Amino acid sequence: MTQSLTQSLTQSLAQRELIDGFGRRVDYVRLSVTDRCDFRCVYCMAEDMTFLPRADILSLEELHRVARVFVALGVKRIRLTGGEPLVRPGIEKLAGWIAAEPGLDELTLTTNAGRLASKAAALRAAGVRRLNISLDSLDEARFHALTRTGKLADVLAGIQAARDAGFERIRLNSVIMRGRNEDEVLGLTAFALDNNLDIAFIEEMPLGAIDEHSRAEMFVSSDELRATLAQRYTLVPATDSTAGPSRYWHVAGAANRVGFISPHSHNFCHLCNRVRVTVEGRLLLCLGNEHSVDLKPLLRDYPDDDQPVMAAIVAAMDNKPERHHFRVDDDSEQLVRFMNMTGG
Ligand code: SAM
Ligand code: SF4
Numbered sequence: 001m002t003q004s005l006t007q008s009l010t011q012s013l014a015q016r017e018l019i020d021g022f023g024r025r026v027d028y029v030r031l032s033v034t035d036r037c038d039f040r041c042v043y044c045m046a047e048d049m050t051f052l053p054r055a056d057i058l059s060l061e062e063l064h065r066v067a068r069v070f071v072a073l074g075v076k077r078i079r080l081t082g083g084e085p086l087v088r089p090g091i092e093k094l095a096g097w098i099a100a101e102p103g104l105d106e107l108t109l110t111t112n113a114g115r116l117a118s119k120a121a122a123l124r125a126a127g128v129r130r131l132n133i134s135l136d137s138l139d140e141a142r143f144h145a146l147t148r149t150g151k152l153a154d155v156l157a158g159i160q161a162a163r164d165a166g167f168e169r170i171r172l173n174s175v176i177m178r179g180r181n182e183d184e185v186l187g188l189t190a191f192a193l194d195n196n197l198d199i200a201f202i203e204e205m206p207l208g209a210i211d212e213h214s215r216a217e218m219f220v221s222s223d224e225l226r227a228t229l230a231q232r233y234t235l236v237p238a239t240d241s242t243a244g245p246s247r248y249w250h251v252a253g254a255a256n257r258v259g260f261i262s263p264h265s266h267n268f269c270h271l272c273n274r275v276r277v278t279v280e281g282r283l284l285l286c287l288g289n290e291h292s293v294d295l296k297p298l299l300r301d302y303p304d305d306d307q308p309v310m311a312a313i314v315a316a317m318d319n320k321p322e323r324h325h326f327r328v329d330d331d332s333e334q335l336v337r338f339m340n341m342t343g344g
Helices: 003-014 060-072 091-099 120-126 140-147 152-165 182-194 222-230 296-301 307-319
Strands: 028-032 077-081 106-111 130-134 169-175 198-202 235-237 246-251 257-261 274-277 282-284 292-294
Touching: 028 060, 060 077, 060 091, 060 296, 060 307, 077 091, 091 106, 091 120, 120 152, 130 152, 140 152, 152 169, 169 182, 182 198, 182 222, 222 235, 222 257, 282 307, 292 296, 292 307, 296 307
Parallel strands: 028 077, 028 274, 077 106, 106 130, 130 169, 169 198, 198 257
Antiparallel strands: 235 246, 246 257, 274 282, 282 292
């Protein structure tokens, strides 16, 4: 193909929006920068994990290229995730490159905060606007048991550093499991509100095989948690929620919000505006289905031509599934992928 034909094809693809077969506009990408992690959360990973060999993962330059191509296709928001994004060397540099892409409205990041104390200021300076921080317990021993390796003090120091660095919004994410931490819902909420943080409670999803606990037995629905919170707080449904899986509530008398991510009890698929890219360069079209496209060969075989990878992304939209089919009463893993491979 001549260079001018390639350029005009790339331009005409770039003028497209990503619309899937159900009319949903995809303008949000969750980009996984590593499958590795310094924690081993009981709902996310098996204790003994094998991680990808280095040759199989995208370089920082390739991750930047993926982000740039999606922005050219109309994507407005990118979230860096993993695995634990802060264990990837050069994460600050990558964040700076992506945040500088013209056309991107917002770069955000999800972290376990174990290493955030030393990285928060640099990430904020690089252009990361908002953070999600995972925190499932405020009890040191319990926190260690849930993460298998994490130290609560490091995470609390990371949260403080993030507050000091001036992120526009910080949200805690808490996966709640019966018998493990459902008695901490009020304490976690009070901690969030006292520290000017939002908080979202997440129903555990059946991603990857774990034998540490029965997901079915430990399921706690968002409605049950909301009833617990209503004993102490007046919750007012938020009308300013963005498209996405979280349903938010304002807390009367407080500046912050409480959210619920309820893949089991309140299906949110009709609002889905997102896709994920794994650190191997696999475009995942749905959190709860295996439909995917391997972008890595297109990135590596055409290092100077974005047209093939753009065309593959545009074509993939027709294969985005309508919805996930997670079942709370089924204790088998319903997807072979763990969340750390998925880009949570
Ligand atoms: N390591 C970072 C962290 O923990 O925030 C980012 C990646 S982690 C996979 C992203 C989010 O996925 C975390 O908030 C975590 O609690 C959540 N998560 C992991 N496994 C899950 C599961 N099986 N069900 C629901 N949420 C899960
Ligand atoms: Fe690591 Fe995040 Fe998974 Fe926990 S939830 S094991 S911190 S990737």
